[in-house]
Amino acid sequence: MVSPDETMRQVEATPALVIDEPTVARNVERLANYAASHRLDVRPHTKTHKSLRMAERQVHAGATGLTTAKAGEAEVMTAASRDLLVAYPVVDEYRCRRLAAMAREGVLIRTTADSLEGVERLAAAAQAAGTTIGVLVDLDVGFHRTGVSSPAAALELAQGIDAERSLRLDGIFFYPGHVWEPVDCQGAELSRIDGLIAECVDLWGRSGLNVHIISGGSTPTAYQSHLVARQTEIRPGTYIYNDMNTVRAGFCSLEDCAATVVCTVVSTAVAGKAVIDAGTKTLTSDRNVKFPDSGHGHVVEYPDAVVVRLSEEHGELDVSRCERKPRIGERVSVIPNHVCPCVNLQDAFWMRRGDGTLERVAVDSRGRLS
C-alpha cells in the first residue's frame, strides 16, 4: 500500500507518480514463481513501466526477454535485454528499417505479422540490412483487434514467412485481451484458445513447419496461463504495478498496487466536492474496464470519495459520503484506473524504497511513439 505520510511530505511538487519498490518486488517475484512452476517463459510487456530500471528487475527475476509495442521502445530496451519482441504489426518502412538495424547489431529481434504485405516489407528491410528478423504469426483468439482469423489463415501466413530468406518463422502470437472474467471463470475460454492453438500446431507440423514459440498471456489471464497448455511464454505488462482495472476485476488487491499519484487538494469551494491537481493529463480519461462508472481511480486516504469528473488538470472528487472531508493543501494519493497510459504521461517517477527513501527514476521509453 503506497501512501505513508512520510512519502507524501518528501515529494516536492504534485501531481507525482510514486512507485513502491517492495510492492514491485513482490509482484515480479510472484509471477516469476508461477511461471517457473509451469515452465513458462516470461517476456514482460514494458509498455506499463517504460523504465530500464524496472525492465532490468524483470530480467534479473528470470524474464527471457522483453516485449515492446513500438520500435523506438525496443531501441531503448536493448539496454536491458538483447532479446526483444516488438508485439505489433511492423509494416511501415520506418519501423521495418529500425528493426532490421537492431537485428544487424546483434539484438535478437522478433515481431508479429498478420498480413503478407507486412511480411514482404519486413523481409525487404531485413534483406537490405543483411540480417534476419524473427516473426510470430498473430492469431486472433477473440479480441478482434489484429491477427489472422483462423488456423488455415495462420498456416498460409506462416508459409509466406517461411518462404522469405531474411525472416525466421518463430511461432504463434496471440493476445487474449477480451478475457476479463474472474480467474475462476476463465477456464472455458482459455481451453477454447488452447484448442485453436493445437489446431495451428497440428497444421504447421503437417506442413513441415515447426512452432518454437507460442506467445500469449496478459495480466488478467496471467495466473491461468497453464490452461493454454501449449503456450511457451507469457507477456503480462500491468502486473508489475497493478491498477484499479486489475483490482476491480478481482485480479489483485489494493495492497498489490505499486503505483499511486500523489496529488494536492486545490479547491473545496463547490459543495460536496474536493478538487485535486490531477486530471486527464495525469490520470488519463481511461474508464474502468469492468466498472466504467466507478470513477477515475481510487483515493487511498478517502476510500468513500469518488473521482467523478476529470478536466485536463482538475480531478473532482465527490466527497459527500466521506465522514472526514479533504482540506485545501492536503496531499492525497490516487491509484489510477489504468496505470500504463498514466505512467506514459510522466518524464520520471519517484521510487520509494523499503526504507522509505525516494529516488527519481526516468520513464526511459516515454514518447517513443513509432
Next chain:
Amino acid sequence: MVSPDETMRQVEATPALVIDEPTVARNVERLANYAASHRLDVRPHTKTHKSLRMAERQVHAGATGLTTAKAGEAEVMTAASRDLLVAYPVVDEYRCRRLAAMAREGVLIRTTADSLEGVERLAAAAQAAGTTIGVLVDLDVGFHRTGVSSPAAALELAQGIDAERSLRLDGIFFYPGHVWEPVDCQGAELSRIDGLIAECVDLWGRSGLNVHIISGGSTPTAYQSHLVARQTEIRPGTYIYNDMNTVRAGFCSLEDCAATVVCTVVSTAVAGKAVIDAGTKTLTSDRNVKFPDSGHGHVVEYPDAVVVRLSEEHGELDVSRCERKPRIGERVSVIPNHVCPCVNLQDAFWMRRGDGTLERVAVDSRGRLS
C-alpha cells in the same frame, strides 16, 4: 484541411502530429478580429498548444498576455510573454514559491483563488520573496468545478485578498465550461452569467473594491463573449487548432481543424476493420463531448470510417461503411476528439507551412505537471 498526400509522404515516422500553419493563422486572426471589434482582451490558454512558437503568434496577433494551468507551464511561457495568468487555484507551497519567484523577476503574474487558505499561502510566499502577486476571485458560474458559489462569497474572498499586502486584488475569474450549446442558444445562459458578474461588481464597488479585470471565455463561448457584457478578457485555448469536439458541437467546420495525426494502417486482418498505429497513447481516451459514441476522432480520408475502439497503441476503424477500404501501409490522418491532451502526448509536432514544407517544432511546456 490538413492532409495533402505530399505532407504524409514527408513525415518519416508515424503517428505524427501535423499542424497546418495557414489554418492556425486564420483561426488566430479570426478571434483577434472578433475580440478587437468588441474591445475584449485576449489571453489565450496555452494548454492547447504548449508551444512558444504558437504563443508568440498569439501575442503578435494582439494577445494581452497568456494563460497557463500550471506554474511550470508559466515558467516556460515567460519566453513569449511577461504577462501571465496561472488560471488555477495555487495553494501549495511549491507553486506559491514558483509564482513568487517569477513575480520577483519582473513577470506580471496573476492567479485565481477560491479559498482563504490558498490566499494566505500565496500571500506568505509573495511576502517571503518581497514581491506582489495579482489575484482574481474564481466565481463558479455553473460548471461546478472550482470557484466560490455566490457574489457574497466572492466579496468575502475579495476582501481577504485585499487585506494581504503582498497580493493585489485584480478582479474576477470565471470559466463557463458547462456551456456547449450551439452558439445561437447560448444567449440566456451568458446573460445569466453577466447578471451574476454585475452583482459582484456592484457589491465590490459598494465595499470600495475596484474590479479591473473580468476574465472569462472558452472556445465554445468565444464568439458570444460580448453577451457577458462586463467581461474584459477571454481565455480560449482550443480555438487555435480546433478538434472534433468543436466541430461536432457546431463551433467550427472540418476546414478549421489545424491539427491532424498522421497514422499508418498496420492491420486489416479482422473483417470489417482497419487498425491504425495511434491508440490512447496518441489520441487519448477522451470521448466526444457532445456525441460520446461518435468514435475517437475523424479519419479525413475515410469519412465513413468510425474509430470504434482504442487500445494503447492501436486504433480500430470500423470500415464496413467505406466503399474503398484502407490498405496495409497506407497513411491516413485523424482529427482527434480533444486536441489539448493529444498535443500533450507529443514531444514535438510537424508544422506545415503554406508552401507545403514541414518544420519540426517542440511542444515546449509538455510534461510541466506542477
